[in-house]
Amino acid sequence: MALLQTSRLTLRELSEDDAPLLSAVLNDPDFIRNVGDRGVRTDEDARRYIIDGPMAMYQTHNFGMYKVELADGTAIGLCGLVKRDGLDDVDIGFAFLPDYRKQGYAQEAAEAVMEYGRDVIGLERIIAIAHPDNESSIRLLEKLGLQVERTIKLPREDEELVLMAWNAGD
Numbered sequence: 001m002a003l004l005q006t007s008r009l010t011l012r013e014l015s016e017d018d019a020p021l022l023s024a025v026l027n028d029p030d031f032i033r034n035v036g037d038r039g040v041r042t043d044e045d046a047r048r049y050i051i052d053g054p055m056a057m058y059q060t061h062n063f064g065m066y067k068v069e070l071a072d073g074t075a076i077g078l079c080g081l082v083k084r085d086g087l088d089d090v091d092i093g094f095a096f097l098p099d100y101r102k103q104g105y106a107q108e109a110a111e112a113v114m115e116y117g118r119d120v121i122g123l124e125r126i127i128a129i130a131h132p133d134n135e136s137s138i139r140l141l142e143k144l145g146l147q148v149e150r151t152i153k154l155p156r157e158d159e160e161l162v163l164m165a166w167n168a169g170d
């Protein structure tokens with residue numbers, strides 16, 4: 001079932017069948033450099049990751065990371081809302097396969113997710129955390145209405161990251 005529909009894209013909840021997509025996205029070198037190494041190597045690792053991560057989050061929070069598809073059903077990336085350990089706020093995240101970048105797909109999906117977070121989930125604040133040198137991500141977050149607030153270090157990590165936020169009323 002489609003969760004969100006935009007002019008070119010459909011967003012759906014992830015299922016165990018999406019293990020190949022997750023393996024491709026999580027092992028993309030840009031993802032590993034900008035977001036981190038999730039240690040997912042095999043389709044079985046990816047299946048477990050989907051069950052323990054996104055699928056568990058749909059149950060506990062009513063939102064999570066979604067699969068993004070073109071009209072012909074090709075899966076091109078991930079975009080959604082995530083509640084991370086160690087952060088009070090909900091954050092928006094996105095990661096697209098290299099062949100599907102620079103075409104505005106990430107922006108189109110992320111705009112739909114922001115609207116969903118605001119209007120359906122009722123969030124009054126949505127944040128994002130990015131590497132300071134992840135320019136395409138920071139540019140996209142600015143287009144979505146998030147502004148740089150401060151730098152942050154996540155638990156068990158030593159790199160300084162940028163915390164960006166959108167607040168209701170901004």
Ligand SMILES: CC(C)(COP(=O)(O)OP(=O)(O)OC[C@H]1O[C@@H](n2cnc3c(N)ncnc32)[C@H](O)[C@@H]1OP(=O)(O)O)[C@@H](O)C(=O)NCCC(=O)NCCS
Nearest residue numbers: 030034094095096101102103104105106107130136137140
């Ligand atoms: C971050 C990421 C999702 C950004 O993807 P993206 O495709 O650059 O983002 P957008 O969808 O906003 O596309 C913007 C580009 O498409 C171009 N574009 C082409 N057609 C477009 C259209 N119809 N609408 C909007 N932009 C369009 C824009 O001009 C822009 O180009 P520019 O970056 O040279 O200015 C992608 O780089 C990625 O997956 N990286 C790896 C994972 C990652 O870093 N995630 C973020 C962690 S915080």
